[in-house]
Amino acid sequence: MAEADPCHDSLAAKRPLSPHVSVYKPMLTMMMSFAHRITGAGLYLGVIMFALFFAGLALGPDAFALVAWITNSLIGRVIVFLLSWALLHHLLGGVRHALWDRGLYMDPEGRELAARATLGGGLALTLLLWIGSTLAG
Amino acid sequence: MSRSAFKSGRTGRGAAFASDHSGSCHAHTMRLTAYALLPLGVLSIWFIVGAVGKSFDGVRADIGRPLPATVLIAFISVAVYHMRIGVESIIDDYVHDEGLKAISLAVNKWLSLAIGAVWALSLIIVAASR
Numbered sequence: 650m651a652e653a654d655p656c657h658d659s660l661a662a663k664r665p666l667s668p669h670v671s672v673y674k675p676m677l678t679m680m681m682s683f684a685h686r687i688t689g690a691g692l693y694l695g696v697i698m699f700a701l702f703f704a705g706l707a708l709g710p711d712a713f714a715l716v717a718w719i720t721n722s723l724i725g726r727v728i729v730f731l732l733s734w735a736l737l738h739h740l741l742g743g744v745r746h747a748l749w750d751r752g753l754y755m756d757p758e759g760r761e762l763a764a765r766a767t768l769g770g771g772l773a774l775t776l777l778l779w780i781g782s783t784l785a786g
Numbered sequence: 787m788s789r790s791a792f793k794s795g796r797t798g799r800g801a802a803f804a805s806d807h808s809g810s811c812h813a814h815t816m817r818l819t820a821y822a823l824l825p826l827g828v829l830s831i832w833f834i835v836g837a838v839g840k841s842f843d844g845v846r847a848d849i850g851r852p853l854p855a856t857v858l859i860a861f862i863s864v865a866v867y868h869m870r871i872g873v874e875s876i877i878d879d880y881v882h883d884e885g886l887k888a889i890s891l892a893v894n895k896w897l898s899l900a901i902g903a904v905w906a907l908s909l910i911i912v913a914a915s916r
């Protein structure tokens with residue numbers, strides 16, 4: 650029964666492919682999906698950086714001198730700022746997933762709102778974090 | 787070839803179109819680790835940003851206190867698992883060469899564990915010698 654076999658090459662080759670991302674009009678919910686993955690991968694790099702930072706802190710002043718740029722140089726601060734945004738954005742993306750798991754904010758308006766809240770909330774929380782941290786000294 | 791070259795963990799006829807049925811467990815684990823990471827992540831990033839601009843002694847005094855050290859260690863313990871299986875699905879999605887895929891998965895596994903070990907051990911040393 651070669652013809653009825655769903656895995657037979659002659660049939661499989663005739664089936665259409667599922668549309669790939671590149672055929673869709675870019676939209677916010679899709680960008681937020683990409684952003685969740687990109688921030689997740691970015692956080693992986695950030696966590697490597699801070700594992701090295703803490704190692705320097707543990708090993709003593711000489712070792713710390715090698716990693717001090719992370720928290721003391723301008724480029725380091727920019728990276729830590731981006732990292733904090735990535736974490737808060739990714740975290741709110743996680744909250745969005747938790748809402749979806751409960752069937753909330755899944756309709757077209759709801760998911761658009763959730764996407765905007767993730768984007769705006771991530772930026773707002775990042776600013777709050779840095780302002781609060783500066784004030785706390 | 788017009789079809790995807792994706793292959794599941796199964797072998798034999800139809801293998802290329804079969805699921806390995808590990809998806810639900812993956813999603814569930816991602817959710818559970820995310821719940822734990824939510825409070826731990828907020829506190830951890832607060833402590834990390836707090837280290838900006840501080841000296842060696844300043845950071846040691848701050849980070850070495852019981853609460854920051856404990857929170858940061860709890861955070862990395864959960865994050866190691868979350869990020870390992872998170873990156874596993876990224877590898878599954880983009881790396882299709884069997885050999886490269888096996889290497890990527892192994893590097894991800896041991897790198898994430900090494901990150902967790904270095905992070906946790908360092909903080910224990912800092913906290914203990916404070």
Ligand code: HEM
Nearest residue numbers: 686689690692693740743746816820823824827869872873
């Ligand atoms: C801080 C709290 C965090 C929360 C609430 C959170 C939440 C989540 C959730 C719910 C997912 C699953 C998304 C999906 O099913 O598509 C996910 C994926 C992921 N997370 Fe997190 N996460 C957090 C922190 C982190 C950290 C610290 C890292 C890395 C060090 C990380 C790396 C990843 C990666 C690599 C993925 C996979 C992305 C993908 O498959 O597209 N996450 N996160």
